Amino acid sequence: AQTVTQSQPEMSVQEAETVTLSCTYDTSENNYYLFWYKQPPSRQMILVIRQEAYKQQNATENRFSVNFQKAAKSFSLKISDSQLGDTAMYFCAFEGNQFYFGTGTSLTVIP
């Protein structure tokens, strides 16, 4: 079965600091896609970043970057220069034959 695990239910970070959210997944597939979504208090889900499994290069979107380790089945999200608006739930997601979400990490950015 395909599963996605986020082992950190809650995290906090000081404004302007860097934080890393972890995600591991289990799959027997070779071609798949990984995503990080953000859900702020408004509950509107927004895509943060996407990684294709066939690409070795880690994806980057402004202050957000990933560390994708395919052999270890690990897909962590690094947020640099944290801002108050980054406070949200962050979900790691896997897309293979179906679409699986992790249970989320609640991130609080402290002023």
Next chain:
Amino acid sequence: DGGITQSPKYLFRKEGQNVTLSCEQNLNHDAMYWYRQDPGQGLRLIYYSQIVNDFQKGDIAEGYSVSREKKESFPLTVTSAQKNPTAFYLCASSIGLGTYEQYFGPGTRLTVT
């Protein structure tokens, strides 16, 4: 503006009643999805549809039904057979299955008493 709309934002029903949640998109996306979100459990897939007149069960389809008569619309019916229907429901769409990010609606909070 292109996007996904879900209505209503809050819905209240008595136990034993069926209720239908609306989901409409004007993004011209082929694929649509329904998720249920409970505290501490992330998002769980209820149903998804790749094209009109076709849909597939997700992980927790029991007690739910869907239809996809139009590309733009993917309504979800929560039936009286669903044992714990109170939850936050999210609808999403994507260009297609397999490689594309999903765009989400604002969600509907269903409370059944």
